[in-house]
């Protein structure tokens with residue numbers, strides 16, 4: 001595993017996404033991932049799987065302090081009291097005293113950023129949340145959010161077909177984590193000929209090249225979702241090779 005350093009703290013560059021993982025399949029995927037060496041798990045109140053994620057973490061027997069755990073508040077719960085209540089419910093379901101990162105899942109309407117982020121700061125002050133972040137925020141909205149809380153992360157769609165140059169530059173300037181969701185373009189990268197050719201030179205698959213391209217960038221983490229043992233293992237196996245500057249550039253050009 002490699003880490004990104006954000007505000008002096010190390011965050012595992014690769015995590016497990018859990019959107020659409022439910023029931024026993026979710027419990028098993030989380031447990032299996034942690035047993036293989038994953039140390040970063042992404043869920044959300046909207047995914048309706050926090051209980052299963054919590055059971056998976058408990059089942060794996062990995063010390064809680066070793067895991068970077070993220071959940072997210074949905075915009076309909078952005079009012080102060082709902083942020084507090086929903087997040088306390090999350091902690092119960094996740095069977096933990098704290099999450100490492102709490103995100104605003106999407107920009108909202110109606111509730112001022114100050115109110116939502118103020119509630120998140122209260123949760124941070126009492127130790128229920130270690131870091132605060134946002135998701136699907138533009139650079140200017142991140143700037144606004146930063147007036148009300150220290151922003152640790154912005155989670156956005158990022159993969160070889162979707163560039164994020166402005167946010168990347170901002171992440172480096174402001175020292176926040178840019179977490180790439182849908183990093184495999186929902187499985188769409190696996191047949192890409194450019195990624196496949198680059199992979200051949202390294203003895204890796206197109207999917208592994210797409211993930212390597214993400215985690216090799218400063219301040220970037222990726223959270224591929226996978227269900228099978230084979231996919232989980234393939235996605236984790238991206239830390240024993242480096243892409244050259246030229247390979248990095250040719251992958252970046254796929255989005256243009």
Ligand SMILES: NC(=O)c1ccc[n+]([C@@H]2O[C@H](COP(=O)([O-])OP(=O)(O)OC[C@H]3O[C@@H](n4cnc5c(N)ncnc54)[C@H](OP(=O)(O)O)[C@@H]3O)[C@@H](O)[C@H]2O)c1
Nearest residue numbers: 017018019181182183184185186187224225226227228231
């Ligand atoms: N903040 C947001 O608004 C937001 C939005 C979307 C997603 N997310 C987060 O980001 C995570 C990842 O995004 P995503 O789930 O949309 O898409 P993704 O990770 O890009 O793709 C997941 C799909 O790729 C397949 N896959 C996984 N590993 C593979 C491999 N090695 N080879 C071939 N196919 C592979 C999976 O199949 P199997 O499951 O069958 O293995 C699944 O169908 C989500 O789970 C969620 O945690 C956040």
